[in-house]
Amino acid sequence: MKNIKKFSAVTLLGLILLVFNACDDSSEKFEISSPTAPNLEELNFSRLELDGVNTNNEAITLNWTEATYGQPASINYAVQFSNDEAFTNFTTATSVTGKTATTLSVSEVNTAVGNAGLNPFSWEKVYIRVASSLGTQNSEIVNSNVISLEVYPYFNYVFNDYYLVGNGVAPGWNNNNNNPPLFRDANDENVYYYTGLLTNDSGDYNEGRFKVLETKGLWQPQWGEAKNEGSDDPSESGKVAGNPGTQSGDPGRFGVSTTGYYSFTIDFAKREYTLVPFNATGKNSPASLTLTGTSTADVTMNQLSFDGHIWYANNVKLTPGEVSFLTDAGANWGNTSPFSGIATNGGGNIPVVVEDNYDVWFNDLTGNYILIPLNL
Missing domain, CATH: 2.60.40 (Immunoglobulin-like)
Known part of the structure; x- marks a missing residue:
């Protein structure tokens, strides 16, 4: 009986191996004939x-x-x-x-x-x-x-634009006073920058303050420090809150303790910000700056009186084409990113993809530019 059992086991093993070998056999392949293409029906309108x-x-x-x-x-x-x-x-x-x-x-x-x-x-x-x-x-x-x-087609402007307001920045606490915009990252629509002068000459706790607005002339939506006003000590980093973005009440204020140049970065996806000193020593502004290119006749850019490193031209009619920023010394600053980006001397021309009236802003400290359409 023992021999019979052993023989049966071997036989069974052979049968199993035969089955597995049959499964691994790739002699039968999935073959197709010459394909027949789909036929797309004509539309009943042109x-x-x-x-x-x-x-x-x-x-x-x-x-x-x-x-x-x-x-x-x-x-x-x-x-x-x-x-x-x-x-x-x-x-x-x-x-x-x-x-x-x-x-x-x-x-x-x-x-x-x-x-x-x-x-x-x-x-x-x-x-x-x-x-x-x-x-x-x-x-x-x-x-x-x-x-x-x-x-x-219509044009779908998918970006948000944001503006500074506060006693530490150019417009003061006026929500419709040629408020400087934040400059959007060309590769991440949630990240915005502003590098420039922030003032707090007195060192007072309530001076050197600012918030961020989404629409000039409106107080909401507004963004600021996640801490409530009064507990919003000036800080180099922190969390961001918004009304109505995260809460029903207004957020606290961003702020600096002393006058100087600072770099402000805000990430609306992470709801975080940084606000750190910026060394502007030796960074001189051009004597003049002109918006030039196939999209417009030459437009003289204006220096912000509060901070001469920030340039602007409001309500400029631009047609599809391209623009760049030309200095009095002949430097031609641009990039190939539409709407926003970082311009460099000889960096190409900024595409204008849709006709509209634009507010155009340029920062000669960083090369940041932004073209904000007013009617899209």
């Missing part, structure tokens, strides 16, 4: 004006026939937009799997045509196709036919 107010409304519904690959499979479909029929530079508006139709909202179409390179506030043609593929690696891509329509 022009589409996008409404910048009702952005969640449906804009277009796209329908197409199913692609075939000769095997039952779940097929991916990417809806692509381009500003040329060759799809030299295209963007994917949406992707679906196992479906042959999709509906895009006004905001989704506006984003897609903007990413495809169409300009806002003008009628321009956009080209649309559907690309089918298989699997998570999007293999065996096959493109549909191309359809087109004329689109009138």
Whole structure:
């Protein structure tokens, strides 16, 4: 009996190995025939004006026939937009799997045509196709036919702008007095900077103070030190609070104990700030500064009387093109980042992507600039 049991065990092991080897056999492969591309149906209209107010409304519904690959499979479909029929530079508006139709909202179409390179506030043609593929690696891509329509996009200014107010900064406690803006980080829309003169000549506890407003002329929303007023000792770092951002009452004040140049950084995502001294020794301002470029006739920038390192020009009409800051000595300060960034001498031209009236600000201590549209 012992021999029989041993033989049975060996036999069983062999059968198990045979099964596993059969499972590992890769001789049978998933094969597809020549794919048949999806066919994208023409739209029953040729022009589409996008409404910048009702952005969640449906804009277009796209329908197409199913692609075939000769095997039952779940097929991916990417809806692509381009500003040329060759799809030299295209963007994917949406992707679906196992479906042959999709509906895009006004905001989704506006984003897609903007990413495809169409300009806002003008009628321009956009080209649309559907690309089918298989699997998570999007293999065996096959493109549909191309359809087109004329689109009138709006411009969606997605940034927040913030302004200084307080007795330690230029406007005093006046919420509509050409209040200097904070300069937004070009790579992180939650981070803002201001480097400049803050005053507290008396050393008084309630002097050298400031807060941050979101809209000139309005006291709320406002941002400040998370500690309540009276407990808001001047500090080089701390937490940020806002009314109504974090609470119903007004926050405390940022502040400095002595007059000098400081760098203020605020991160609205982390709700944190730093306020540290800045060495401005030897940093001289140009005698004059001019906003120049294809977007405007030359505009003379004004120095803030409170702090000559801060320059501004209000309500400047800019058209699509580019601008830079030209000094009297011939230095040409710019960058390739629209709306905000850090300009350097010879750093390129600042793109103006949409026509509007702008408040333009420049800091010659840091090269920070910001172009704030007034009507978007």
